[in-house]
Amino acid sequence: MSDSVKVALVGCGFFARNHLFSWKDLAAEGADLVAVCDIDAAKAEAAAKEFNVPRWYTDFDAMVEAEQIDLLDIATRMDTHRMLVEKAIGRGIATIVQKPFAPTWEDAVAMTAAAEKAGVFLAVHENFRFQTPLIRVAETLRTGVIGTPSWGRISFRTGYDIYAGQPYFFDEERFIILDLGVHTLDIARVFMGEVERVYCETQQRNPKVKAEDTATVMLKHVSGAVSVVDFTYESRKEPDPFPETMVEIEGPDGAVVVDAGLTMQVTSGGEMRTEDIGAPLLHWTSKPWHVAQESVLITCRHMLESFRAKDAAATAAADNLKTFAVVEAAYESAASGTAVKPRAYP
Ligand SMILES: NC(=O)c1ccc[n+]([C@@H]2O[C@H](COP(=O)([O-])OP(=O)(O)OC[C@H]3O[C@@H](n4cnc5c(N)ncnc54)[C@H](O)[C@@H]3O)[C@@H](O)[C@H]2O)c1
Structure with missing residues (x-):
């Protein structure tokens, strides 16, 4: 050792x-x-x-x-x-x-x-990019099987009672983009590259919270790719996929899709294969949190x-600032109704 x-x-x-x-x-x-x-x-x-x-x-x-x-x-x-x-x-x-x-x-x-x-x-x-399923997606994209990603959707939609463990969420002045969007927007950077322009619509669907609990963000990436990053704590869909992130990435040669249940479908050259990308259960992790818990260890x-x-x-701090800049741009866009260029850190 x-x-x-x-x-x-x-x-x-x-x-x-x-x-x-x-x-x-x-x-x-x-x-x-x-x-x-x-x-x-x-x-x-x-x-x-x-x-x-x-x-x-x-x-x-x-x-x-x-x-x-x-x-x-x-x-x-x-x-x-x-x-x-x-x-x-x-x-x-x-x-x-x-x-x-x-x-x-x-x-x-x-x-x-x-x-x-x-x-x-x-x-x-920032642990989402260290979740076993999302590591597998990133690795798969890096192999080039779908070509350079041109379109994507990264989605986190749940109705799980997150307020039970984190009651302070009721009083946040800026809520889901900063709390959860910061993870999924980071994933968008990892999968599709840096962001040039951000457009965002927010909703406050739970009357008990002060700020937005739902956001739909559209990103134009520097590569020319476009992605939709959407997340909510107010989805009433069964089975609830909490805390899984759904992914769909398209490229010129194929697509990578992650559905509820954490299987990844990789289409390349007209052929589709399926891979189990779930996280293992550790001695201290339990479902449904285990994917998130294991990512803390990683x-x-x-x-x-x-x-x-x-x-x-x-x-590193400088990398996370790039995600933070997208978060800020999403808030600015939602407030102004216009597309916003993320700030740069000198
Ligand atoms: N990465 C993830 O997946 C994930 C998930 C949940 C929460 N979080 C983050 O973890 C952080 C903590 O969230 P939480 O839900 O555990 O909050 P919490 O309020 O339950 O815990 C925070 C603790 O910090 C203590 N504290 C506050 N000021 C302190 C100080 N000056 N010195 C020492 N202790 C101090 C409080 O007494 C409290 O026990 C937040 O930033 C939250 O966003 C991350």
Whole structure:
């Protein structure tokens, strides 16, 4: 085993369990989870006890002062990201931060610039592109079996009660594009390349939420390809495919289709083959969340390996800004009723 990497986790809430299981699984690959932190003492202590973490804190400053942290994993909500990231980067600590990177473009840019100036590793835990089924789609597209993608649809439609685990969604000022669209728009970049123009229509279908819970986005990619990225938390369709992402990509030589149930149909040269691309069940994952849960392990592994190799992560801050720019463009488009060019990070 290579030298151990001392990892600390901040934020021990709803989603952090997946990070805790992942870092413990990655102990076999050299991740040493030395400390956890949450402003809620009960959560920090419970996480430390359950996951056998040597030390727990309620104060982030106290934790970074006392611990020798190689890799910090931030799993708090976005309103705290900039404050925590800037403190960590100021101390030269390599940092991973959950999506959404930040509430605003300005915050995301400030964190990216600070990390670049300090020469410190900063990456966003953007895990959809690390889901086993979506990795298989990307690999298949890269083989060239359908030619260069010219049209695509990436779709996430559910009526699953996401509010039970994340009740803060009711009060978000900007909701599904920032929460879920950030994942599916990232996938559109991975499959179809960078984005030149964005048109978006939003809907608020659940009267109990403050902001949009449904969005239909049309992207013109730099390659000339066009894609539709649509997502909602208000689909009433059975069987509900939560939390699977449906995919349809067409190219000059064929098509790749992922339907509910996670089978991939690849048509190439007039022949169609079917492949099971489901994620395996791990000792700590359960249906229907297992595809998303396993992707946390794969994402954390990628972060560990990138950090060790002194490489930028695939979802480094500067890369995630490109997705964030598409998110911002979608909001601008929905507000203005016009197509919007995504901002560029200098
Ligand atoms: N990638 C995914 O698939 C996925 C899925 C769900 C949630 N998330 C993201 O994970 C993040 C956390 O979401 P959640 O639902 O777990 O939220 P949560 O509110 O359940 O957990 C956040 C935790 O952070 C703690 N916290 C807040 N400020 C802190 C500080 N300054 N220092 C230490 N602890 C602090 C809170 O006490 C809370 O326990 C969000 O950004 C969310 O978008 C990602």
